[in-house]
Amino acid sequence: MPNRPDQGTSAADSEDTSAGGGPLNIGLLCFIVQRSMEDRVLADLAAAGFDDITVAQARVLARVGAKGTRLTDLAEQARVTKQTATFMVDQLERAGYVSRLPDPVDARARLVTFADRGLAAREVARRTEVVVQEEWTRHLGRRATVRLHQLLTQLREITDPYQ
Amino acid sequence: MPNRPDQGTSAADSEDTSAGGGPLNIGLLCFIVQRSMEDRVLADLAAAGFDDITVAQARVLARVGAKGTRLTDLAEQARVTKQTATFMVDQLERAGYVSRLPDPVDARARLVTFADRGLAAREVARRTEVVVQEEWTRHLGRRATVRLHQLLTQLREITDPYQ
DNA sequence: CTAGAATGGTTCGAAAATCTGACTACTGTC
DNA sequence: GACAGTAGTCAGATTTTCGAACCATTCTAG
Numbered sequence: 001m002p003n004r005p006d007q008g009t010s011a012a013d014s015e016d017t018s019a020g021g022g023p024l025n026i027g028l029l030c031f032i033v034q035r036s037m038e039d040r041v042l043a044d045l046a047a048a049g050f051d052d053i054t055v056a057q058a059r060v061l062a063r064v065g066a067k068g069t070r071l072t073d074l075a076e077q078a079r080v081t082k083q084t085a086t087f088m089v090d091q092l093e094r095a096g097y098v099s100r101l102p103d104p105v106d107a108r109a110r111l112v113t114f115a116d117r118g119l120a121a122r123e124v125a126r127r128t129e130v131v132v133q134e135e136w137t138r139h140l141g142r143r144a145t146v147r148l149h150q151l152l153t154q155l156r157e158i159t160d161p162y163q
Numbered sequence: 164m165p166n167r168p169d170q171g172t173s174a175a176d177s178e179d180t181s182a183g184g185g186p187l188n189i190g191l192l193c194f195i196v197q198r199s200m201e202d203r204v205l206a207d208l209a210a211a212g213f214d215d216i217t218v219a220q221a222r223v224l225a226r227v228g229a230k231g232t233r234l235t236d237l238a239e240q241a242r243v244t245k246q247t248a249t250f251m252v253d254q255l256e257r258a259g260y261v262s263r264l265p266d267p268v269d270a271r272a273r274l275v276t277f278a279d280r281g282l283a284a285r286e287v288a289r290r291t292e293v294v295v296q297e298e299w300t301r302h303l304g305r306r307a308t309v310r311l312h313q314l315l316t317q318l319r320e321i322t323d324p325y326q
Numbered sequence: 327c328t329a330g331a332a333t334g335g336t337t338c339g340a341a342a343a344t345c346t347g348a349c350t351a352c353t354g355t356c
Numbered sequence: 357g358a359c360a361g362t363a364g365t366c367a368g369a370t371t372t373t374c375g376a377a378c379c380a381t382t383c384t385a386g
Contacts, residue, residue, distance in 0.1 A: 108380060108381040
């Protein structure tokens, strides 16, 4: 296993300031948590046969709503440009995860919606999310997890430029 | 301003399941928060004259410790391969942000350390981090912010493969 | 109702980021 | 001192991302 973004085999040598032993800032902590969930979901997807699909694609796919989502909205929520989103949706469409349907209320727009393969993948992803959240709940405790979720949601009010 | 990862101008149309109106999972919430901090720091860096330096570079730079950090450690913490980290450090070095010094205790290794420009940038970044955290604290309240930090730190215990 | 501004999306081309594979140099072990 | 493992780099290819330019449709002000 010579490559792959290394999954920390090394012993934690306690550094200091910037990054290291000290308390990390909330942004950095969120990075760690977010990345962990992402990795888990992606790994389970791959294991379930959805082994095409990259992180970048998944980040867009994860934001497709049940009734379909506009490309612009996908771009905003995934924090990429429309061009990037277009490119990702192209790939996802070619791979059978999503379809582009005309938006009934706006002829300029098209709704990105789940195709069969996308629905199947979403199911796997959801299951993993549940499993992981349960692990986290086991570690933190029920009430603490609820509190964490609530605090993050509250923080979202001022950190999410979209909504 | 025709491009740039769009900063949510649109009205939040309440979607449903997957991504949308419903409560987001903790991973996704963390993404939003993390990304917000990152954007703020990067914007302030650019405003302060550190306008070369990309997100990817910053993610590596942010993990350089005061006493220097090995490339492998940088890679693990930033969750990229050693090759990618090498590439980033190359650029950061060329731009004067870091230096590579021989590791006194291991001749194979080299310590990535802050150069003058890197120290200056770090100062700006830190200041922004403080400002942003204060904003967050104003929004959440002192105790809640402390609690959030504590919960995330606790969650890190099981989500951070490195340490 | 229509001209002009704004919005949703795409195409093109280039730059940036990331990965796999293969390799060198040094460490540590037995 | 051979050998397995670790630190880092080089080379090449692929993927991701962005900026600019553009078309079609919608919205808005007169």
